[in-house]
Amino acid sequence: MTPRQPGRMTARAALAGLAAALPAVACLAQQDGRQDGRLSGSAFMSAETREMQADDAANPGMLSVLDGEALWSRKEGAAGRACADCHSDAATSMRGVAARFPAFDAARNAPVNLDQRINICRAEKQGAAPFAWESPEILALSAYVGLQSRGLPITAGEDPRLAPFIERGRGFYSLRQGQLDLACASCHDDNWGRLLGSSPIPQAHPTGYPIYRLEWQGMGSLQRRLRNCLAGVRAEPFAYGAPEYVELELFLMTRAHGMVMETPAVRP
Amino acid sequence: MAKARVRTTEKAGATRRQVLRAGIAAAAVPLLLVRPARATPREMEAAIRAFTGGAEMRPGKVALDLPPLVENGNSVPVTVTVDHPMAPEDHVQAIALFNERNPQPNVAVFHLTPRAGRAAVSTRIRLGDSQKIVAIARLADGSYWSDEAEVIVTLPACVEN
Amino acid sequence: MARTLINIPKQTRRGEVIEIKTLIAHPMETGFRPLANGSLAPRDIINRLVCTYNGEEVFRADLFPAITANPYVAFTTVATESGEIALSWTDDRGQTQTETVAIKVE
Numbered sequence: 001m002t003p004r005q006p007g008r009m010t011a012r013a014a015l016a017g018l019a020a021a022l023p024a025v026a027c028l029a030q031q032d033g034r035q036d037g038r039l040s041g042s043a044f045m046s047a048e049t050r051e052m053q054a055d056d057a058a059n060p061g062m063l064s065v066l067d068g069e070a071l072w073s074r075k076e077g078a079a080g081r082a083c084a085d086c087h088s089d090a091a092t093s094m095r096g097v098a099a100r101f102p103a104f105d106a107a108r109n110a111p112v113n114l115d116q117r118i119n120i121c122r123a124e125k126q127g128a129a130p131f132a133w134e135s136p137e138i139l140a141l142s143a144y145v146g147l148q149s150r151g152l153p154i155t156a157g158e159d160p161r162l163a164p165f166i167e168r169g170r171g172f173y174s175l176r177q178g179q180l181d182l183a184c185a186s187c188h189d190d191n192w193g194r195l196l197g198s199s200p201i202p203q204a205h206p207t208g209y210p211i212y213r214l215e216w217q218g219m220g221s222l223q224r225r226l227r228n229c230l231a232g233v234r235a236e237p238f239a240y241g242a243p244e245y246v247e248l249e250l251f252l253m254t255r256a257h258g259m260v261m262e263t264p265a266v267r268p
Numbered sequence: 269m270a271k272a273r274v275r276t277t278e279k280a281g282a283t284r285r286q287v288l289r290a291g292i293a294a295a296a297v298p299l300l301l302v303r304p305a306r307a308t309p310r311e312m313e314a315a316i317r318a319f320t321g322g323a324e325m326r327p328g329k330v331a332l333d334l335p336p337l338v339e340n341g342n343s344v345p346v347t348v349t350v351d352h353p354m355a356p357e358d359h360v361q362a363i364a365l366f367n368e369r370n371p372q373p374n375v376a377v378f379h380l381t382p383r384a385g386r387a388a389v390s391t392r393i394r395l396g397d398s399q400k401i402v403a404i405a406r407l408a409d410g411s412y413w414s415d416e417a418e419v420i421v422t423l424p425a426c427v428e429n
Numbered sequence: 430m431a432r433t434l435i436n437i438p439k440q441t442r443r444g445e446v447i448e449i450k451t452l453i454a455h456p457m458e459t460g461f462r463p464l465a466n467g468s469l470a471p472r473d474i475i476n477r478l479v480c481t482y483n484g485e486e487v488f489r490a491d492l493f494p495a496i497t498a499n500p501y502v503a504f505t506t507v508a509t510e511s512g513e514i515a516l517s518w519t520d521d522r523g524q525t526q527t528e529t530v531a532i533k534v535e
Contacts, residue, residue, distance in 0.1 A: 048335050055437030057450040066432050067454075103394045159394040198422035199339070214340035215427060216496035217456070228428050259513040325523075343497045370495050371461045378504065379489040383444035383482065385507035392497040394459075 005207070038259060041202040041267055044193075045218065053266035061143060061212035061264025064136070064219045068144025071137060072083020083141070086125060086247055091164025094148035095205060099153040099261050102250040104162050108237050111165050113248050114142045116241065133240035139210045139219040146210065146263030154207070154261060157254030169251025178235030184248075205256040206249065215268065284391065306396065307373040311367050315373035318363045323373045325404060330415040331364075332403040341395040341421040350387035350413070352404045354380070360387035362406045369399040395421045431455055433528050435516055440533045441508040448490075449480065450503040453518050453526075459494035477519040478502055482532075483512040508534045 042050055047189040056062050073084045087093040102111040105120070114121065119130035131138035136158050157166055173184040188197065189205035195201070200256050211224040218225075238244050307315075316325070333347040350360045359382045365375035378389045387405065395401075402416045453475065460472025472494065474530040480488040487506045506514075512533045517527040 030359075046335060046339050049339060052343075052345065055450075057434065058452070058503075059500060060452055062502065063432045063452055063454045064436060064498060077534055144343040179377070196426070199426065217342050221327060232426055296484055304492040316463040367495060372457070372493060373497065374493040376493060377491040379491075380504075382508070383485075383507050386504050386505045388505055390501070390503040391490075392501050394495050394497055 013148045036227075038205060038256070039192075039203050040205055040262060042205045042208070042261060042262060042265060044200040044202045044265075045268060049266055053262065053264075059212065059264060059266060061210075061219060061266060063231070064140045064143045064212070065147050065264055067136065067140035068142070068147075071141050072144060072168040077122060077126035079127045080127065082124050083121070084119075090148050091143065092121065094145045096149050096152050096155065098142070098146040098263060099152050100150040100158070102156065102162075102253065103157045111162055111246050113223075113246050113249050114145060115223075118142060118145075125250055134221060134224055136179065136219075139221065142221070143210050143219065143264045146154050150263055152261050153257050153258045154253055157250060157257060162250060162254075165247050166251050166254050169247035169249070169254075174246045177228065178233035180233040182233040184228070184229065204252060205255060205259055206252045207259050208262035208267070210263065211265045211267045219264070222252075231235055269425060271277075279290045293381050304326070306369050306371050308366065311382055312373040312402070313399075316364075316402065319362075319366075319377070320406070321392060321413050323395075324412065325412040325414050327414055329413040330405045330414050332415040332417050333399065334417055334419060335400065336418070336420060338421045344395050344419065344421075345390065345392050345393045346401070347377055347388065347390040348403045348405075348415075352387060352405070352407060352413075353385055354382045354387060356382045357408070359408050360384075360405050361408055362385065363389055364404050364406075365391075365393070366402045366404070367393075367395065367399055368401075369394065369397045375401075395419060396420055430526060431518075433516070433518070433526070434513075434526060435530050437514055437532055437534050440535065443508060443510070443534050444448065445508045446505050447532075448505050449514065449516075450501070451478065451516055452499060452501050453497055455496065455518075455520070457496055457498045473521050475500055475518045475520050477501055477517075479517045479519075480504070480506070481515045481517075482506060482510050483510065486528060500508050508532065 027208055033249065042053060052058055071083070072090055073082050075082045084090070098114055101114040103117070105112045115133070118141050122128040122130055131141070176183045176186070186205060187201050192201050192203045207223045210219050211225070223240055226245055226248060230237040246255060283347050290321055294402055329351050331349045331351070333349070334344055337367060338344050346365065348363050350363065354360065358366050360380050362377055362379050364377045366373050377405065396421045399419075400413060400416055400418055404412055404414045406412055432454040434452040438447050441447050456473065457475065457476050457532055458470050459467060460471040461514065462470045464470050474494055474496070476492050478490040478492065479486060488504050492500060512532060513529050514532050515527055515529045517525050519525045
């Protein structure tokens with residue numbers, strides 16, 4: 001591998017690295033048949049990676065889903081209770097649930113994402129210690145719950161109590177930050193479809209989280225991906241679970257409202 | 269004063285060179301003992317010879333299918349098919365995959381029996397760089413057939429440090 | 430025990446060539462990855478996958494560090510009779526995990 005050059009880059013230099021619009025991706029917008037021009041990250045992937053995602057017997061994210069299925073019925077914590085003891089069959093009870101997260105939590109008067117919701121259940125219903133961020137367990141459970149929304153439209157952000165949080169997330173999305181002085185929008189609104197290095201820039205619709213990312217050689221959450229982006233613009237990433245991330249997640253899911261859930265998605 | 273300084277610099281320069289030379293000499297010995305960081309075409313040839321036993325290898329029968337342009341070298345889908353019957357007396361015994369520039373030239377060896385019905389295997393491989401991949405099939409009659417492909421591995425922009 | 434995912438057609442006709450797709454959760458640590466302290470993470474890979482069909486070996490793969498994490502291997506076999514297809518993965522420590530799948534052949 002070519003060593004990556006450390007050191008400072010200006011925003012101009014970074015954007016100069018963006019090649020001219022990629023015709024192959026541009027025409028995907030038409031193939032997709034969408035009227036509003038929004039495209040899932042899968043539209044920017046190679047045919048091989050799309051096939052890997054589409055075949056449940058070949059999608060490595062399904063290993064995590066199977067772990068999640070086992071965890072769903074495992075008795076946990078002081079209460080000795082499994083997810084299934086309250087929610088019974090996830091195929092019914094969890095249908096469409098991941099598609100509406102992050103959701104408003106009245107007790108906290110704030111939105112919580114799916115991973116946080118799972119850990120709240122563990123603390124309050126199961127009397128169990130929370131799963132660590134990005135632990136195989138939390139990724140497995142959220143992948144299993146996420147699978148129950150696969151093929152369904154994203155409905156996040158409909159609760160009116162979320163409005164101020166969505167706006168804060170939108171503000172974060174448009175905020176230039178880091179040594180490269182780039183906002184999320186600089187790449188994902190203004191330059192999607194162009195190449196950064198050799199990778200097409202997607203529109204940043206979080207349709208398939210948690211994802212199996214080839215770069216990670218494993219599963220990861222949207223927050224891991226957001227931290228990755230922040231590090232990419234040479235900004236200091238927030239800690240996992242920071243309100244800034246949950247608000248950004250909420251804004252992104254609201255921005256993808258109506259798009260189809262793909263969990264567990266595969267991304268390069 | 270100026271002269272003295274020049275001399276000092278020269279002396280220091282010479283000392284630095286000596287130190288460097290000594291350092292290189294010292295480093296050279298352990299360097300020769302460790303494996304090179306990546307395989308070379310020659311290492312791949314040696315690995316192929318170990319598989320074929322030096323037998324003649326003909327192009328043909330084997331179809332090595334992998335994308336010419338790879339999004340992420342961590343996972344490259346590969347399918348190898350051999351256009352040959354799988355009868356007990358005449359079949360594909362093994363399919364081996366080799367690469368040129370990973371740390372090791374071997375990728376996988378698949379051992380087949382006539383009960384496979386078809387000589388077709390798929391897997392996913394890691395490629396550290398753009399390079400040549402070679403697939404070789406050994407038939408029951410002892411003949412070897414091959415196919416090869418050049419793959420371009422693009423560097424992903426958003427790597428995680 | 431590592432999570433595995435084996436896909437075999439549940440029901441098939443005698444003589445049909447079926448595809449067996451396998452995945453197993455495993456980091457496939459290459460032995461070439463430097464750690465923060467400069468040393469290399471020790472190699473830890475699945476180096477062998479064996480498939481038996483009612484006890485008889487029908488397929489075997491020798492795997493090297495160039496195989497991806499969570500290795501995927503797909504191959505074919507002729508459906509000969511109803512029974513059991515077993516897959517065994519062996520790692521560098523010599524530990525073997527075997528999973529079996531029933532196959533119904535008409």
